[in-house]
Structure formats: C-alpha cells, structure tokens
Amino acid sequence: MGRPLRADAARSVRAILEAAERVLAEDPGASMEQIAEQAGVVRTTVHRRFANRQALIEALAASAKRQLMESVEDAHMDTAPPLVALHRVTANVLRIKSFWRFTLGHPLADTPLTAVIWSEINAGALEFLARAQREGLLAPDADLVWARRVYYALVEEALHGGGADMDPEQVRQNADALATLIVDTFLRGVGPHG
Amino acid sequence: MGRPLRADAARSVRAILEAAERVLAEDPGASMEQIAEQAGVVRTTVHRRFANRQALIEALAASAKRQLMESVEDAHMDTAPPLVALHRVTANVLRIKSFWRFTLGHPLADTPLTAVIWSEINAGALEFLARAQREGLLAPDADLVWARRVYYALVEEALHGGGADMDPEQVRQNADALATLIVDTFLRGVGPHG
DNA sequence: ATTACCCGCATCACCATTGTCGCGATTTTA
DNA sequence: TAAAATCGCGACAATGGTGATGCGGGTAAT
Numbered sequence A, B: 001m002g003r004p005l006r007a008d009a010a011r012s013v014r015a016i017l018e019a020a021e022r023v024l025a026e027d028p029g030a031s032m033e034q035i036a037e038q039a040g041v042v043r044t045t046v047h048r049r050f051a052n053r054q055a056l057i058e059a060l061a062a063s064a065k066r067q068l069m070e071s072v073e074d075a076h077m078d079t080a081p082p083l084v085a086l087h088r089v090t091a092n093v094l095r096i097k098s099f100w101r102f103t104l105g106h107p108l109a110d111t112p113l114t115a116v117i118w119s120e121i122n123a124g125a126l127e128f129l130a131r132a133q134r135e136g137l138l139a140p141d142a143d144l145v146w147a148r149r150v151y152y153a154l155v156e157e158a159l160h161g162g163g164a165d166m167d168p169e170q171v172r173q174n175a176d177a178l179a180t181l182i183v184d185t186f187l188r189g190v191g192p193h194g
Numbered sequence C: 001a002t003t004a005c006c007c008g009c010a011t012c013a014c015c016a017t018t019g020t021c022g023c024g025a026t027t028t029t030a
Numbered sequence D: 001t002a003a004a005a006t007c008g009c010g011a012c013a014a015t016g017g018t019g020a021t022g023c024g025g026g027t028a029a030t
Helices: A007-026 A032-039 A043-049 A053-073 A082-099 A101-105 A112-134 A144-160 A168-173 A175-188 B007-026 B032-039 B043-049 B053-073 B082-099 B101-105 B112-134 B144-160 B168-173 B175-188
Strands: none
Touching (some): A007 A043, A007 A101, A032 A043, A032 A053, A053 A082, A053 A101, A053 A112, A082 A101, A082 A112, A082 A168, A082 A175, A101 A144, A112 A144, A144 A175, A144 B144, A144 B175, A168 A175, A175 B144, B007 B032, B007 B053, B007 B101, B032 B043, B032 B053, B053 B082, B053 B112, B082 B112, B082 B144, B082 B168, B112 B144, B144 B175, B168 B175
C-alpha cells in the first residue's frame, strides 16, 4: 500500500474496473485492449494499475464480494421471519448480481479468498433453509441441498435467462417484483395450488 | 461431399469430435492443440479434417442438435399424457445434454441453422405447456413463458449445478430419478404441499 | 500387390495479445 | 508556481495460437 492515489489516477482505476465489468460480462475472453477502450483509456494505463489480467479480475472480485455480503447481511436472515427474509435477500441479490454480472456470475473470477466467502454464504443459506423448514415454510421432507440449488438456479434464470440477458437497469427497477416471482415459484412451483 | 472417407480417416474424425466435446466442455477457450492431444492425434490432422475452429464447432452442433431433436420427438409430447411426456422428455434431455455438455450448453456453438432448431424446440415447449395447462397440470394463471424458463433452469441446474459439474456418466444412470425430482420441483416447488 | 490415401512430423509465415519501457505533455497537489 | 505524479503515445520483445505445406513411412482398399 503506497501513498494514496492522485485524483486522476483514482478516476482511471474506477473507470477501468467498471469497464472491465461491462466488457467481460459480454465476453469473458475480451482483450485488455477492449477493456481499455471502454474505459476511455490507453491499454498501457491499464497495465500501469493492474499488472496482469488476473490482478484486474481479483480487484473486481474484491469489490463485488464485499457488496454481496453486505446485501445478504442486510436481509437479517437469522432473525427476520423466513418469508420476509427470503424476499428481501432475493431482491438485494438481484440488484447486486445485475451489477456484477461477470464477477459474480463467472467462475473465472475465483480466488482463494472468494472460495471462503462462497462457502460462508452457502453455509448461511443452508442454515436459513433449515430454519425455514422448521417454521413450516418448506416441506418437512424437502432436500435442503437441492432446495438451495433450485433457489440459486431461479435467481440466475431471472437474471440471465429468457434468450438475451436482461437489461441490468431493468432488473434493478423490477427487483421486488422479480423477487416475488422467484420466491413464489421456489415455494409452490408452477402447478395448481390448493 | 467427396467420396467416403477411408476407415482410419473416419476413425480420426470421430476421435476428434469426441475429444473436442470433452475438452471444450471443460474450457470453451481450449486450443486446437489441446483438442488434438486428447484425440490422440497431431494438430495438423485436425486441420486436415476441419479447416478452422468454427468448422469443427459446427460439425459438433450438427450431431448434437440432431440427437436432441430425436430425443424430444421420442417423448411424443403432443399425444402422451402431459405428466408422462414431461417426465420422459426430461429424462431424455438429461441424457443427451450430459453427453453434449459443450455443444448444447454454450451459446458459442450457435450457427444460423441451430437458431432455427432452438426456436422450433421453444415453440414446441410452449405449445406443450399450454396443453398441460388446459389439462390441469399447470396453474390456470401460470405465466407459460416464465414456466418454460423455470423448467430449463431446473434442467441446467441438475446438470451443471451443485459446485462442480455432475459426472456425465452418473447423470445418465440416474436420469429417471433426476427427472422425477425436476418435474416434482417444477410443479410443486419446495414448499409444503397439500 | 499395387494404388490411393492417410498420418505423424517438422517447418514456416502470420496474427493477436500481453507485458514493458521511455519520453513529452498534462494535470494534480502542496 | 514548482514539484510530483499521471497519462497518452509509440515502440519493442515475447508468447501462443492459427493455418498451410511437403515429405516419408505406413495403412486401407481394389
């Protein structure tokens, strides 16, 4: 950690990170050149701030994972009523994931650090589902690991599915409606209810 | 279409296609060299049979799409009882998709031809869901497009989800059990039923 | 057995990407 | 305003993948 970056340098770093997220979301194999262009910067400047592609991706991962964890904690999944917590965490995650489509969606961005965070989140999710099951929100005989996978799949589908990917902006504006749809489908499926 | 290939040449072609499917499933950006190595062949031999990477991928697509269509037709989705047809097509598709993980899973393998086939399959699926809804298998107010997306997502999840991808062999052996799980979740979700 | 074909191998040219460097011009900071 | 940091730009070497070619030894077909 040298001295703090100068104002213009900090601006470049942010521009590069945001551009990288956009470009890599479209094409995970995009070149540094393309990223630099989107950032309105010359390629050498990118290399000045990030030694290599890996360093750039890890920097992305750091920001993304932090935001994701915050948005999960914000849902208070350990205390709020299960249905409320589920809806809330779903909407939050939709918003974050629509922003970090590449970093949070592609396994390429995996570092030793992120693996830890993932396992934490997965463990928390399983714990939450167990509580939800005890409180009658899930079927008593439901396979919780499968349930977790189904939930993840529904979230991913809402984000990426349906032919072309959703417009991130659109996702963020409809996050609550989408969350309702996801939770509803998660719990009751698409068959007739009642 | 020149004259038929000699026996050893045909063997090489098959080895290359199978190797390509395996290697590309692991890493969609793998080099021709890696594919050749897995095929037990020198890289120049690959180029002898497939002018460029694109040609190779299109050849893969041709085989895969044909098998997929056959497996869908085999389910008789237009005449069989909806629940039966749904279970059957699910098991069939699981088997095919576990084999062609790359070609059928990655949009990279998209050619003008495959786009047509996809839209046919999608239209057929929607038609089937409409019938299923009329016959009471789906909720009367269910959004059929969303239902289709949910179904696709569940199938993908069963194949690729759960941390590491499933062992293709294992998927094929448990295709019926997996299909039951998928259809059940699709129709009733994971919440309490009754 | 002869012919036609195929493969492995070595080699070549070509291209895109990556990563580094130095310089002059510009912007920020103190 | 002076010093320090940053950027754009051009250049460079290194790397790795791509596609083509020709040759000699081997293999399938007739």
